[in-house]
Amino acid sequence: MTARRTPLRVLVAVLAVLLAVVLPQAFPAVARAADTGHDVVTWAASADRLGEGVADRGYRLVVRTSVGGADLRIRLTNAFGDRPVTFDSVYAGVQQEGATLVRGSNRRLSFGGAHFVTIPAGGTASSDALPGRLSAATDLVVSLHSPDAGGPASGHGMAMQTSYLAQGDHAAEESGDPWSATTGSWFYLDSVSVRANAATGAVVALGDSITDGWQSTADLDRRWPDYLARRLQRADTEVKGVANGGISGNKVLADGAGQSALNRLQRDVLSQPGVRTVFLFEGVNDIKAHTGVTAQDMIAGYREIVRRAHAAGKCVVGATVAPFEGWSEWDPAAESVRQDVNTFIRSSGEFDAVTDFDRILRSPYDPERILPFFDGGDHLHPNDKGMQAMADAVDLTALDCT
Known part of the structure; x- marks a missing residue:
């Protein structure tokens, strides 16, 4: 009897873990069927032309949230581009100091279930929701990389905030070491929203x-x-x-x-x-x-x-x-x-x-x-x-x- 009960307990435990992990991602409509909240913008910066885009460049952009909530989404912009631009690596984390992130906070964002997105000229793209809560007054860091950027870049010129640049794709890295250059502009990032009370x-x-x-x-x-x-x-x-x-x-x-x-x-x-x-x-x-x-x-x-x-x-x-x-x-x-x-x-x-x-x-x-x-x-x-x-x-x- 003991030999037969042990696998059953293990099976139940494994099933519980799988349900907890898979349901929110695989069945978002089911998971939120009773949710009466809605998305609310927590940060935004109006887009304009920002000179020429640079291929294989990474951007580590520091912004501050206003309202807290769950299920963070970002919106990227190519509003003033004259050609499509692809982002193949987009992450969101929390600033520790400078370009260094709080350990374990950097998480990959997806777009329609994919880890990349191509935005047409004049367009924008919103990410999928990132599960978890984000507090108000958080120094949020969005790191992104484009392999093919060129032509007019879109973003916000006068950020009054230091952000960081790197050549190559270092978006997943929490260390600030690769991000040796600074910028006073927010490139390609248009807004951030969270899910809050209705x-x-x-x-x-x-x-x-x-x-x-x-x-x-x-x-x-x-x-x-x-x-x-x-x-x-x-x-x-x-x-x-x-x-x-x-x-x-x-x-x-x-x-x-x-x-x-x-x-x-x-x-x-x-x-x-x-x-x-x-x-x-x-x-x-x-x-x-x-x-x-x-x-x-x-x-x-x-x-x-x-x-x-x-x-x-x-x-x-x-x-x-x-x-x-x-x-x-x-x-x-x-x-x-x-x-x-x-x-x-x-x-x-x-x-x-x-x-x-x-x-x-x-x-x-x-x-x-x-x-x-x-x-x-x-x-x-x-x-x-x-x-x-x-x-x-x-x-x-x-x-x-x-």
Whole structure:
């Protein structure tokens, strides 16, 4: 009898292990049939052209999550490529220091069950879900390698974050030794999402270099959306995810430094999962460019963004354009447009809520200038203190109009 019972116990134990390991991967629909959660963006950076792609190059990209959850997914972009690009090795891990990862944290991502993906010119690709939980405020590291990259590379130019480069495929390695070169850009990585509670939502900050974080301290996550993410994590609110949709030099109406806010709204904002609110803080680059843009032109652009966001079921928070006298392109005519635009944002009632960044940042003694305490030095971009003051000015309850 003893000889017959032992194999049965072993069989049951082996079967239990196999079910625990295989079911979540082989039968995701069954495993999640009762799951009422949904994907929510936890990090994003708007894409633009980043020079020429380099074949057989690896990228170790450091990003910081905003909302925690399970089943991490990433989205890769070839939005500005003129040919397909293949990624044959893509991993996600946790930063220990520099390019070195926490031991045992680096795990391979798949795409449609395969360990490689080819993205057509102009396209994006989302990974399969990676089982396991990812905490908020994690220094996530996405390592990827392309054997054939060429032509225009896509990604985010001004990361304000150090990432790492290597020649050859070292994506699986947790050691930082092969990653001897650094970069201040995020190549090919478009966004990261997690599966969170069904009530959890995200906000995307659609903006320019101020939102992108210029003049904040690099590698310390002191952009105003970063401060906002920290506030949301501590707050009793369902909006927890924060995606940064800023591009330095970006305009509402015209392409140039990235596609205009109007032209990139769908890709950079509305297509991100779990987005509940669009936070629109943009316009100074249109106004100071001296191209004949009027306040009515700007208002028409804002109205179109609001219309499209509302049609997609999103809230829209409008932020007033901050002061910039002292910047080389300031003049009284541009200031007049700014004042008219801000009057519309404050009083039109077309936004679901308004955050008055102009009031927060301006000097009480010279309201056309940034308060010196908040000035990053160029009279346009706030410093770390100014970034924090902006985030502190956001009414967190206004980020959810549902």
